[in-house]
Amino acid sequence: MAAQLLNGLTEGMMLFLIASGLTLIFGITRIVNFAHGSLYMLGAFLAYHLMPMLGGSTVASFASAVLLSAILVGLLGLVFEVLILRRIYGADDLLQLIITLALVLILRDVVKAIWGANDISVPMPASLSGALQIGGTFLPLFQIVAFAVGLVVITLMVSIMRFTRAGVLLRAATDDRGMVALLGINQAWIFSSVFAVGCFLAGLAGALAAPFGNVNYLLDTNIIVMAFVVVVIGGLGSLSGALIAALSVGMVKGLGVIYFPRLSTVLIFLIMAAVLVIRSLGRGAISK
Amino acid sequence: MSFEHVQSRWLFAAVSLGLAVAMLMLGPGIALLATEVAIMALFASSLGFLINYGGMVSFGHAAYFGLGAYGFALAAAKLGLPLWLAVVLGPLTAALGAVLFGALCVRLTHIYFAMLTLACSEIVFTVLFQAYDYTGGDNGLTNFMAPRFGLSPQIYAALTVAIVALCIAFLARIVRSPLGLAIQAVGEEPHRAAALGFSPRLVQLVACVIAGTLAGIAGTMYSVFQGNAFPDYAGVGITIDALVMVVIGGVKGFYGGVFGAIIYVLLKTFVSRAFTHWELVIGLILIAVVLIFPTGIAGLLQKLGLSRTARPSGEQHP
Structure with a gap:
């Protein structure tokens, strides 16, 4: 039970890491980044690739591989934003969606070309592969560490959003982009950096979560769908909403495996549908 | 009804008939490919109808494709119904699904609609x-019938082309009807349409059901074509395929879905044969399409004056 609980919490935390980037990007740029799952997948593959180069399965090499993968994915996001995405802000919803879909297809093919179509597995750092005994139950150490890393990222994010000038600008831009532009803030710079940070978070989540399961090129759509669910339940653009939603979804998945194995996934989508429909009841007859 | 309109109707019938007859003369491999193109053309056209005319970008169109396939396959494999009845039940299942999901989804707009x-x-x-007792789960439903009812690839291709042509003619008829104009009006300006006395949600629901049913027909035909049904038929992958087709084909033209399906399926088949990176090629084409000619192939043809059948916009209505 405690183990399943931790399972759910860890999965929820990983979901939050990816969903936070998605919701951050949407909040500022109004772009729904369909490629976010692909960036997560890329992060996982990069970690797999970098770990042996950085000295095998020690904690230090894993940590540096995770960080480096996240940075590389963030840089890729930056390049994509500056070269392509920047040209279509304000264009039709569909075109923005399609541009990110194009990135999904390209990344999937690139990953297949470099690492092949088979499952790969990223080893846990050897010293973290044990279990921690608390009371009578053994809890996998690596999950606890991954969860803790998530907490650190949340703390960092909250402090940046609350206490720095960049955070103030971001919150302002989420509320009213036009007004921020009127204040003489360079919007292009905000958009690029937010997109890069969002991609960094996706890469971080992918690399960090890679040892939990098999990594393959099909990860992209599986993950993006769950990330959408989290972002929608939490409210598009809301970080705290995404955190609550991610942990809840993780718990439903983690506990659902014991109590209603066949229904857990359907239940998550039903919750998402219910949240959307209930929210729509509060609005007028047609809201644009 | 202008002369041009009648003429294009005869032209459409002649081209469709010609294509169907041509199917009978192809080699079996090409006939199979043509069948897939035709089925996907219908599927993409139904999604294109929803996006271009109804202004509703759906991320879940594969649901109806899957319901069409499983409605047929379950009826044939598990209920043991005669095949002709199963073939009818497929699209009907999709239509029922479209009524249910549509009623929920039209409450929302834009990205929220897409997410729902x-x-x-x-x-x-x-x-x-998950319901593997009935659906076979991941393994799908297989070996319950001979693919294509045991028809030769050429005859099934001709049959498919004929059915798809009928469905697309029906869709064209809808687009030009008062209902079609109402769907466009709600798609472009829901508030103004409401002020004119339309019920936006009802009109959108009707559009969803039409598109869902046509997607269901495509799903049933695909299931018959393959002689199987897999959960992936309702997966995100199929939706993405259709979205890509609609965009490559063109988001402003009626035949965008058809063009897109032809290009997409051919690229997928031939590029992947020549070198393995066909998804890369499609991705680059998509970026090029969006950045250089966002109206897609249909829009390009229209710009070059080669196609008169592109979407009638406000000013140049037939």
Whole structure:
């Protein structure tokens, strides 16, 4: 039970890491980044690739591989934003969606070309592969560490959003982009950096979560769908909403495996549908 | 009804008939490919109808494709119904699904609409995947019939082309009807349409059901074509395929879905044969399409004056 609980919490935390980037990007740029799952997948593959180069399965090499993968994915996001995405802000919803879909297809093919179509597995750092005994139950150490890393990222994010000038600008831009532009803030710079940070978070989540399961090129759509669910339940653009939603979804998945194995996934989508429909009841007859 | 309109109707009938007859003369491999193109053309056209005319970008159109396939396959494999009845039940299942999901989804707009359609299609996918006692789960339903009812590839291709042509003619008829104009009006300006006395949600629901049913027909035909059904038929992958087709084909033209399906399926088949990176090629084409000619192939043809059948916009209505 405690183990399943931790399972759910860890999965929820990983979901939050990816969903936070998605919701951050949407909040500022109004772009729904369909490629976010692909960036997560890329992060996982990069970690797999970098770990042996950085000295095998020690904690230090894993940590540096995770960080480096996240940075590389963030840089890729930056390049994509500056070269392509920047040209279509304000264009039709569909075109923005399609541009990110194009990135999904390209990344999937690139990953297949470099690492092949088979499952790969990223080893846990050897010293973290044990279990921690608390009371009578053994809890996998690596999950606890991954969860803790998530907490650190949340703390960092909250402090940046609350206490720095960049955070103030971001919150302002989420509320009213036009007004921020009127204040003489360079919007292009905000958009690029937010997109890069969002991609960094996706890469971080992918690399960090890679040892939990098999990594393959099909990860992209599986993950993006769950990330959408989290972002929608939490409210598009809301970080705290995404955190609550991610942990809840993780718990439903983690506990659902014991109590209603066949229904857990359907239940998550039903919750998402219910949240959307209930929210729509509060609005007028047609809201644009 | 202008002369031009009648003329294009005869032209459409002649081209369709010609294509169907041509199918009978192809080699079996090409006939199979043509069948897939035709089925996907119908599927993409139904999604294109929803996007271009109804202004509704759906992320879950595969739900109806999957329901069409499983409605047919379950009826044939598990209920043991005669095949002709199963073939009718497929699209009917999709239509019922479209009524149910549509009624929920039209309450929302824009990205929220897209997200709810995605949730609906994922529910369908997960149910098909998890209810393995009935659906066979991941293994799908197989070996319950001879693919294509045992027809030769050429005859089935001709049959498919004929059915798809009928469905697309029906869709063209809808687009030009008062209902079609109402769907466009609601798609472009829901508030003004409401002020004119339309019920936006009802009109959108009707559009969803039309598109869902046509997607269901495509799903049933695909299931018959392959002689099987898999949960992936309702998966995000199929929706993405269709979205890509609609965009490559063109988001402003009626035949965008058809053009897109032809290009997409041919690229997928021939590029992947020549070198393995066909998804890379499609991705680059998509970026080029969006950045250079955002109206797609249909829009390009229209710009060059080669096609008169592109979407009638406000000013140049037939």
